[in-house]
Amino acid sequence: MSAVKEYRCPNCGAGVGFDPILQHWKCSFCNSEFNKNQLKTASDIKDNLDEPVEDLNLYHCSSCGAELIADDTTSATFCLYCRNHSVIKSRFSGRFKPEKLITFRITKEQAKDIYKKWIKKKIFAPSIFKNKEEIDKITGVYAPYWLFDCITNGYIEGQATRVRTWTSGNYKYTNTKYYRVVRGGNSKYSKVPVDGSNKLDDNIMNLIEPYNYNAITDFSMEYMSGFFAEKYDVEAHEAEMSMRKKVEKFIEDRLRSTVVGYSTFNITQKSINISDCAHKYAMMPVYLINNKYKEKNHIFIINGQTGKIAGETPISLLRQIGFGIGLALIIWLSIGFGGALFV
Amino acid sequence: MYKKLGFLLLSIIFVFLIGSQKLYAYESHNVKDYLNYLTEKEVNNLQRSIDKIKEKHDLELVIVITDDTEGKSSMEFADDYYDYNGYGVGDDHSGLLLLIDMNARVAWISTTGSAIVFFDNSKIDEILDKVTPYLTDGRYYNASKAFVNFVRSDLSYFYRALSMLFSLQSILIAIVISLIVTIILSISSKGKVTVDSRTYEEAGGFKLDVVKDQFIRETTTRVKIETSSSSGGGGGGGTHIGSSGRSHGGGGRSF
Structure with missing residues (x-):
């Protein structure tokens, strides 16, 4: 049994990849389309991923024989030479077998357009980011996520005021009523996502949320074909700590939102308890662009299902200065000529 | 003998005719030359410019040449002459x-009126700088x-625009606003939280x-409202009130 899995078109033998628009698999050569069942019978190999498979960092592309070097977390990749899609089975086996996934809905072209539109608005971005070559580097990747379910108990207590002012005669009156406000409640949270890859900056990954979970489906390796994929390198218990922080804020905000009819409210005490945590390992679609500017990596991430984009744009000092001077000139001239109209 | 007579x-008649020309003081609505220093043509020229x-x-100019100020100071006479002869444009009688x-x-x-602000003390000094040398030389028309001419060019749009452009204030304001806007735009967000x-x-x-x-307690405080007695006898510094009760600005110089 080979370590690398490739999905082939039963009609012409070329590589088959998942098409986000059709939500089916499409042969890049003869344009035939296949659904999941048809693909499974075609490849005809029983993949028992519940047993761990021997792991290697060096693979051979079964189409052209080239050596593929994968780094520790790469789970699906392309052959550099013949562009054949390969899925590295070991990376999806044993504890690395994902339970759920959301398929790509955005094509690579659409992702490029989203990025182009976004970077256009950033007027101080260095022009190299808007270059075609940079934009073409966009890659579709299945990112490893931990999805948590949990039950949370929250309790907040604080001081609230109701303020009323009125005027009578020569005086302005202020009446303040003070209250002790307590709220307690519980909530169930489902599929709270925490990114499981150290390679992907959490601050940016948080900004492409949320995914539409109506489209969540059971994992199957065929979906990986045509995309890159990464397995997790953040263990579930580590991810759970990030999840707890998120959920604590959720329940606190939720309870706060029930305190209405006051002018101010300050929390003096709070207690939150999170229990019954369950987690699932899932593959979620993202598009990545990694740009280097002045020795720093700037990563832009697009949600592969919803198209939401986030990222940190670098600022070109030259553009800033140019803009600043130009704007100052315009304002100066309009003060001069416009002001003379009114004096 | 009759021929000689x-x-x-x-x-004699001829001399009288010529003489009477000098005695008859030609004046227009805005140019009151009681000493006949100006010819009819000059008065008309000035009146035309003043009308324009x-x-x-919306500013009315008046020129008064006299040697009899009825015992008043130059300032008092000038203010009163303007007020009591009904000069001025608009409700504030600008001019x-x-x-x-x-x-x-x-x-x-x-x-008077809007001219107080626009022709402030420094402007008045500038006018006097131009006018008094001529007076010393006895060139009253000039x-x-x-x-x-000074008033006309000073009111012209381009002159005002240029003086606004080259004022330190407008340069500073432009720089400050541009700085603030650039900084705000630079804090470009990574993405919206949804x-x-x-x-x-x-x-x-x-x-x-x-x-x-749970209701804990209640407090009520009160603050006295300052009835804002509008201070400032309008018109800013350098103004005075004439006998008519109207405020004027102004300045003078001897020649």
């Missing part, structure tokens, strides 16, 4: 009056013309168990 009569300025800029007081040998400029406390909440999963709103 005839000639004498004619020449009145039409274009300027140039008094050439040959008795005290003082040139005084009186401003002095009057300088007065009218997740709130309910995004991952299971439908119907939230239950409120404890709700307590």
Whole structure:
């Protein structure tokens, strides 16, 4: 049994990849389309991923024989030479077998357009980011996520005021009523996502949320074909700590939102308890662009299902200065000529 | 003999005619030359320019040349002459009056209404700089013309635009605003947060168990409202009130 899995078109033998628009698999050569069942019978190999498979960092592309070097977390990749899609089975086996996934809905072209539109608005971005070559580097990747379910108990207590002012005669009156406000409640949270890859900056990954979970489906390796994929390198218990922080804020905000009819409210005490945590390992679609500017990596991430984009744009000092001077000139001239109209 | 008498009569009549020309003081509505320093043509020229300025800029100019200020100071005479003769445009009677007081040998400029602000003390000094040299030389038409021309060009759009452009204020304001805008635009966000406390909440999963709103205490305070007595006798610094009760600005110089 080979370590690398490739999905082939039963009609012409070329590589088959998942098409986000059709939500089916499409042969890049003869344009035939296949659904999941048809693909499974075609490849005809029983993949028992519940047993761990021997792991290697060096693979051979079964189409052209080239050596593929994968780094520790790469789970699906392309052959550099013949562009054949390969899925590295070991990376999806044993504890690395994902339970759920959301398929790509955005094509690579659409992702490029989203990025182009976004970077256009950033007027101080260095022009190299808007270059075609940079934009073409966009890659579709299945990112490893931990999805948590949990039950949370929250309790907040604080001081609230109701303020009323009125005027009578020569005086302005202020009446303040003070209250002790307590709220307690519980909530169930489902599929709270925490990114499981150290390679992907959490601050940016948080900004492409949320995914539409109506489209969540059971994992199957065929979906990986045509995309890159990464397995997790953040263990579930580590991810759970990030999840707890998120959920604590959720329940606190939720309870706060029930305190209405006051002018101010300050929390003096709070207690939150999170229990019954369950987690699932899932593959979620993202598009990545990694740009280097002045020795720093700037990563832009697009949600592969919803198209939401986030990222940190670098600022070109030259553009800033140019803009600043130009704007100052315009304002100066309009003060001069416009002001003379009114004096 | 009769011929000689005839000639004498004619020449006497001729002299009278010429003399009466000088005695008859030509004046226009805005140019009151009681000392006949200006010819009819010069008066008309000045009046025309003054009319144009009145039409274009809503300011009325008056020029008074006299040696009898009825015992008043130059300032008082100028203010009163303007007020009691009903000069001025609009409700605030905007305008300027140039008094050439040959008795005290003082040139005084009186401003009213919007002219007080626009022709402030430094502007008045500038006008006097241009006008008094002519007066010292006895060139009264040139002095009057300088007065009218200065006001006209000072009110012109381009002059005002240029002076606004080259003021330190506008340069500073432009730099400050541009700086603020650039900084605000540079704080470009990484992306919008579209997740709130309910995004991952299971439908119907939230239950409120404890709700307590306990009243603790109440306070009432009051603050006295300062009745703002509008201070400032309008018009800013350098103004005075004439006998008519109207405020004027102005300045003068001897020549």
